[in-house]
Amino acid sequence: MHISSLNGDFSCGSFGDEAKRFVDFLTDCGFSYWQVLPFCMVDECNSPYKSYSTFGGNPYFVDLNVLYKKGLLTKEELCTQRQQTPYSCEYVRLYHTRFDILKKASKRVSESERKKIEDFISADSYLLDLCRFMNLKSANNEKPWYEFTSFETDDETLFMWKFIQYEFFTQWAEIKKYANDRGVKIIGDIPMYVALDSCDVWSNKSLFMIDDDNKPTGVAGVPPDYFSADGQLWGNPLYNWDEMKKDGYKFWRDRLGHALTLFDGVRIDHFRGIESYWCVPGCAKTAREGKWLKGPGMELIKKLKEVAKDKLIIAEDLGDITEDVVKLVSDSGFPGMRVFQFAFLSDSDNPHLPHNYINNCVAYSGTHDNNTLLGYLWEMDGETRKRMLRYCGYESADWTQGLSSVIRTIFASSAGLTIFPIQDLLGYGSDTRLNIPGKADGNWQYRVTAEQLRSIDKNKYRELNSLYKRI
Numbered sequence: 001m002h003i004s005s006l007n008g009d010f011s012c013g014s015f016g017d018e019a020k021r022f023v024d025f026l027t028d029c030g031f032s033y034w035q036v037l038p039f040c041m042v043d044e045c046n047s048p049y050k051s052y053s054t055f056g057g058n059p060y061f062v063d064l065n066v067l068y069k070k071g072l073l074t075k076e077e078l079c080t081q082r083q084q085t086p087y088s089c090e091y092v093r094l095y096h097t098r099f100d101i102l103k104k105a106s107k108r109v110s111e112s113e114r115k116k117i118e119d120f121i122s123a124d125s126y127l128l129d130l131c132r133f134m135n136l137k138s139a140n141n142e143k144p145w146y147e148f149t150s151f152e153t154d155d156e157t158l159f160m161w162k163f164i165q166y167e168f169f170t171q172w173a174e175i176k177k178y179a180n181d182r183g184v185k186i187i188g189d190i191p192m193y194v195a196l197d198s199c200d201v202w203s204n205k206s207l208f209m210i211d212d213d214n215k216p217t218g219v220a221g222v223p224p225d226y227f228s229a230d231g232q233l234w235g236n237p238l239y240n241w242d243e244m245k246k247d248g249y250k251f252w253r254d255r256l257g258h259a260l261t262l263f264d265g266v267r268i269d270h271f272r273g274i275e276s277y278w279c280v281p282g283c284a285k286t287a288r289e290g291k292w293l294k295g296p297g298m299e300l301i302k303k304l305k306e307v308a309k310d311k312l313i314i315a316e317d318l319g320d321i322t323e324d325v326v327k328l329v330s331d332s333g334f335p336g337m338r339v340f341q342f343a344f345l346s347d348s349d350n351p352h353l354p355h356n357y358i359n360n361c362v363a364y365s366g367t368h369d370n371n372t373l374l375g376y377l378w379e380m381d382g383e384t385r386k387r388m389l390r391y392c393g394y395e396s397a398d399w400t401q402g403l404s405s406v407i408r409t410i411f412a413s414s415a416g417l418t419i420f421p422i423q424d425l426l427g428y429g430s431d432t433r434l435n436i437p438g439k440a441d442g443n444w445q446y447r448v449t450a451e452q453l454r455s456i457d458k459n460k461y462r463e464l465n466s467l468y469k470r471i
Contacts, residue, residue: 001422002037002048002368003061004089005434007450011083011090011098015171016063021450023179028458030465034179035187035419037368039172039262043195046091046444047435049269050195050236052134055126055258057168059102060094066171072105088445099160106163107156114159117166126254131161133199144197146214172262180264187312188263190255192270193220193236200251201237207244207251208237209282218279221287222270222319226345228438231278231287238279241296249296249303256307265312268334272317274300275328301332314362318342335417338363340410341370344380344388353391354413363415365407365424368434372423373403375430403427411468418470422448425456 006013006022013019026034040051041058048058064081067073081101083090109117121127135158137143139150176186194200196216201208209218216237224231244251259266268274275297280290304313315329317336329336338361343352350356357363365373377385377399385399394405403424410418423432423446435443465471 001034001448002434002444003039003058004037004444005422005447007086007448007453009083010064010081011094012060013089013447014061014063015168015175016065018450019175020178022453023175023182023184025453025456025458026179026184027182029456029461030471031461032183032471033185033187033417033419035267036189036263038189038191040191042091042444045440046089048189048444049191050234051191051198052137052195053126053130053199054191054194054255055124055200056130057165057172059164059168060089060098061172062102062164062167063171064101067102067105067167072108073101077101077104086447086449088447091445102164103156103160106160109163117159117162120166120169121162126258127162127165129199129203131158131165133202134161145199145202146197169262176262185264185312186262187314188259188266190259190266190268192268192273193234193238196235196237204251207240209240210237216282219282219284220273220277221280221290222278223287223290225319226342228287231290232438233280233284233287238277245296245299249300252300253303253307256304260308260311265314267314267316267337269316270319271315271329271334271336272319272321272325275325276322297328298331301328305332318367333360335360335362337361337367338415339367339370340364340406341366341373341376344384344391354409354415357413357415359414359416361415362417362419363410363413364418365410365420368421369437371430371433372421372428373406374400374424374427375433377402378429408464411464411470422453425461426452 001022003015003019004013006018008014008016008018023034038048038051039057039061040048040054041056042048043050064073064078068075068078081097121131133145135153136145136148136151138157139152139154140148179186201210209216211217218238219234220236220238221233222231256266274295276292276294278287278290279293280287284290313334315332315334315336317325317329318339338352338357340352340354340363343350343354354363366376370376371379380388389395389399389402389405392402392405392409394402407420407424432446434446
């Protein structure tokens with residue numbers, strides 16, 4: 001459940017009381033982990049995997065009610081931000097109205113509070129870079145950094161960004177403490193790559209495959225696969241691993257260290273890119289034109305383990321996986337991922353079948369990139385669906401009632417940790433899917449309502465967690 005998918009009153013889930021109520025829901029069900037997506041700002045397609053900063057926080061998550069209670073917003077201003085629908089994120093509305101209201105709030109901060117905010121941002125060079133970067137983007141009509149012509153700063157806009165980041169991190173700290181105090185740990189997510197138009201690249205150009213004209217010579221993607229016949233052309237600039245090696249991969253160590261101040265553990269997205277990565281020429285039209293190149297491998301992993309210590313690190317080892325990737329995951333000691341929806345793509349005895357799960361893995365009914373479990377069953381051919389449900393001990397002719405058997409099968413597996421998207425606990429179909437990889441529009445919008453959460457049988461999940469020793 002990403003923060004954006006939480007219920008609330010202001011067009012997008014936030015760090016408001018709805019987050020605390022979701023923690024209460026988890027504890028009532030006997031769940032002890034809550035996994036979220038990246039906390040950084042979203043791109044023009046509303047994806048949190050391509051952001052202006054890997055260190056900064058999403059302004060839409062700042063709870064407006066907190067600002068109202070602080071006296072920084074009036075009741076009338078708060079009312080202008082109320083959503084038109086509770087069922088999806090209103091990204092267009094947020095983009096056009098949210099920053100104006102946050103700027104108004106920032107102008108009303110007291111002098112003592114302003115000093116606290118300035119000190120907070122000054123203590124983190126990455127956040128300071130982000131605020132300066134976003135200020136320059138504003139001065140250049142939101143153009144990408146490689147098209148900047150104006151370098152004049154606006155003090156009010158600069159402080160607005162400092163204010164937003166301060167509120168983001170302080171509000172989240174309260175939510176995380178609330179969760180931890182109730183026995184719930186938070187799992188975050190680190191995207192493998194950063195966006196070309198980001199302060200990460202703007203302030204660290206030598207660490208990326210960027211030429212003297214500020215154009216990427218190699219961009220990220222994946223070859224043709226289950227999701228896309230042409231592969232996926234992500235477009236993120238690839239890392240200059242040789243340059244990163246010179247300072248002991250400081251950028252990556254700082255990324256992980258930052259994430260572990262926000263979360264109790266993290267999933268490293270596209271982990272296989274550390275072993276080898278699909279390098280697509282910067283001028284290519286599709287990902288088909290790429291080739292595999294070797295990544296830093298265990299050399300980087302050792303540096304990350306020094307930062308992580310005993311914290312949970314999940315290796316997202318999905319996609320085109322080779323023996324070398326399998327070995328790297330094994331050597332790292334990090335748990336890999338198992339996804340039930342990948343278990344029946346063929347008749348082979350593959351590692352995503354629950355009887356093959358090892359304890360040191362994290363098992364999912366599906367991820368944010370998959371269809372919902374019901375949608376997956378609906379789109380299956382009849383014979384495969386029958387075989388899959390039979391595997392889960394369900395043989396009734398009415399397959400629509402088989403979801404509980406699938407969920408129980410995952411619970412009963414030997415996987416050390418099992419995770420379910422909220423849509424699967426609700427039994428919802430593909431109209432609530434969060435993301436379709438390779439599709440630009442219509443993703444990342446799903447939201448749950450308070451009424452829907454209340455409809456879930458909490459006793460059922462508490463019993464499953466208790467029965468399979470997962471509490």
